[in-house]
Structure formats: structure tokens, C-alpha cells
Amino acid sequence: MAEHGAEDSPIPSVLNELERLKGHVHETLVHYEKRLEAEINVVREILEKQLRQQKLSHAKLRDLRDMLTLLRHVQLKADKGRRKDLKKLESVVSDLTMLIENW
Numbered sequence: 001m002a003e004h005g006a007e008d009s010p011i012p013s014v015l016n017e018l019e020r021l022k023g024h025v026h027e028t029l030v031h032y033e034k035r036l037e038a039e040i041n042v043v044r045e046i047l048e049k050q051l052r053q054q055k056l057s058h059a060k061l062r063d064l065r066d067m068l069t070l071l072r073h074v075q076l077k078a079d080k081g082r083r084k085d086l087k088k089l090e091s092v093v094s095d096l097t098m099l100i101e102n103w
């Protein structure tokens with residue numbers, strides 16, 4: 001049986017692919033962040049328009065109270081970098097978008 005030398009090792013290829021994977025992780029997270037921020041900005045813009053109006057309907061006031069409750073009760077441990085925290089963030093943004101959808 002012939003021994004395989006370092007030149008036959010797939011380790012350099014795996015190391016290259018790991019670097020490429022790190023790039024994909026970074027790029028994906030950047031795009032994810034931009035998408036969530038864009039959704040948050042849409043909600044902000046709608047709320048800023050409503051701020052200029054004199055009177056809000058009871059339904060909108062209820063939605064605003066629900067939004068405030070959602071926002072105040074978000075509990076994250078961002079420093080742990082867990083997927084469940086990303087899911088929580090996405091869920092809150094989605095709920096906010098849903099609440100304001102028919103305004």
C-alpha cells in the first residue's frame with residue numbers, strides 16, 4: 001500500500017472551501033440585516049405619516065399598543081449569536097409589518 005503524502009491531501013481544498021463558506025455566511029448575514037432594516041424602515045415611514053394626522057382610529061390605536069407591547073417585550077441575547085435570536089427579530093419585524101399592513 002502506498003502512503004499518501006501531503007501533496008495528495010485534500011486538506012488544502014477543504015481549508016479553501018471553509019474560507020469560501022465563511023464568506024457566504026458573512027454575505028448572507030449582511031443581506032439578512034439589510035432586509036430586516038428595510039422592513040423596519042417601511043413601518044417607520046408609515047408611522048411617521050400617521051404622526052402628522054390629527055386623529056387615529058380605534059383600530060390603529062389598538063395596533064399601536066400591540067406594536068409597543070411587542071417591541072418592549074423582545075428579549076434577546078445578541079452576544080450569544082444564536083439562531084433563535086434571529087428568529088425572534090424576524091418574528092417581531094414580521095408582526096409589526098402585519099399590524100401596519102392595512103393602514
